[in-house]
Amino acid sequence: MVSAAALKPQPQAAGAALDVVDVSHHFDIDGAALPVLDHVTLSAAPGEFVALLGPSGCGKSTLLRLVAGLEPPRAGRLLEDGRVIAGPHPSRVVVFQDPTLFPWRTVWKNVALGLEAQGIIKSERHRVDAALAMVGLSGFSNAYPHQLSGGMAQRVSLARALVNDPDILVLDEPLGKLDSLTRLSMQTEIVSLWQRQGFTTLLVTHDVEEALFLAQRVVVFSERPAKLKADIQVDRPYPRHRGDPHLADLRRQILGLLGLDATW
């Protein structure tokens, strides 16, 4: 992935390489096996931004759980910088589909969670403030999650991930619950964060335009069990323009892969 490094202006910290090697996974439901991932092989170079697209329920979130190390795969291997992923590690942080903020903690303490768990909160308090400022919620430090709107909660969960300065950032539809305006500004924000910090990013989204606006590569999965259907390079420099005709072509191609060509 030479293009990845070339497209990025001077990253401060390099992200980690991610390799998913021939991974298959299934769940046991009442004794029957429900296959979810079918021989998925995928890699992301350090600092690369990869978007994952696929039909609902095909297994995208499951793949992200394996990358996070929350579950071991039934078959195949996942590697971070060539080392097998054996469990969760704060170098790989996930923004889950639901914000899952801890209701008993204030916004500030929710964002501080990772630093506290790693025992470094005392010296790193400023990082929490910075992360909150980044998502525009400095004024809500002392609010409790039940006092936030859905979009604000999602932003807090983004701040909670970013404060850890991850090597790999795993995003599971992080903008799904935002209104369209906040969504657009958060997309721009994510790109500039990624360019500044240089982490490898894995983004699951249902929004093809979002994938094309953000990612250097778009990977399309089939229906469950998820198989790799296409791996598309988006060779466009940042900042991108939403009206870019090349992106429109790619969008048509991807919607076709997802079986939606007749409807748009």
Add this chain to the structure above:
Amino acid sequence: MPTYSVSDALELDVGTQLASRTSSLLRAVRGHAIGFAAGLGWAAFGLSCLWRDDIGDWSRTQEVAIAGFAIGGAIALAAAVGLWSRAVGGAVQRRAPWLLLIGLLLAAWEVVTAKLGLLPQPFFPPPQAIVEVYTDDLPKLVESVFASVKLQLGGYLIGAAVGFVTGVSIGWSRAVGYWVHPVLRFIGPLPATAWLPIAFFAFPSSWSASTFLIALATGFPVTVLTWSGVASVSSAYYDVARTLGAKPSFLVFKVAIPAALPHVFVGLFMGLGASFAVLVVAEMMGVKSGLGWYLQWAQGWAAYANMYAALLVMSLLCSGAITALFKVRDRLLVWQKGVVKW
């Protein structure tokens, strides 16, 4: 036409404004009136004490009458202050209906017991008889209160602590659950008082036996609810914490326990109720001190006024304990919306 309707509307407006102003004034006077009425209610109680001679021999009738007038006067004074001070006025208005009712009930109680003897004596002592207990038997009552509080507090704190730790352990560790759960199922539902005969000879002192029983009564609900609280914590919270680098101790102390806390407080509340029952029974059966023992003693001497006096103190203590528990809960669970106000 338009002019007419406008002036009409204007007039109407002034009219409604006037009406609303008078009605608010009326409402204010009526609001204060109930404050004065409450004062009169207590004065009526004072008068009822002086109305005619007592049918029995009670030594505090005069003092109770004076107290009735004094309280009535204080309420009336507060109501008068309320005409100027909004804060005082509001406080008086909120309490006035209850104060009025209590004053009238006391007066009625006085009349049907001490004055007319409509209720059989000595089973239904008049207010002055109960006041007499508080003035003349105070040392013994205070001593009993201290004994009860000490016993209750010791047993409750031990039971709550052990129950909490057990509950968290069962909820967290499969191995602990395997061994403790059957024991809990077997012993827990047994009323703690059923252990009473065994406890009193198995323990070196009746005090330690009672402490054990109170702890047992408290511990069971606290254990079960803490356990169910820990077991029902959404796994999504653990996933989040683990991806952020949390170690098992962090998962227990910073995820499982805070998330289970609302359940824990339900257990603490139920345990408190259960432990009160055990406390009173234990004091009646074995411990030679405390309010339960005082009740038993009063009954032995047919001192019914002492019983009512002790019951009143006991209900204040129990209610106070629950209030304190709810205060602690409100403080720890500010993050919950819509918690019940006690």
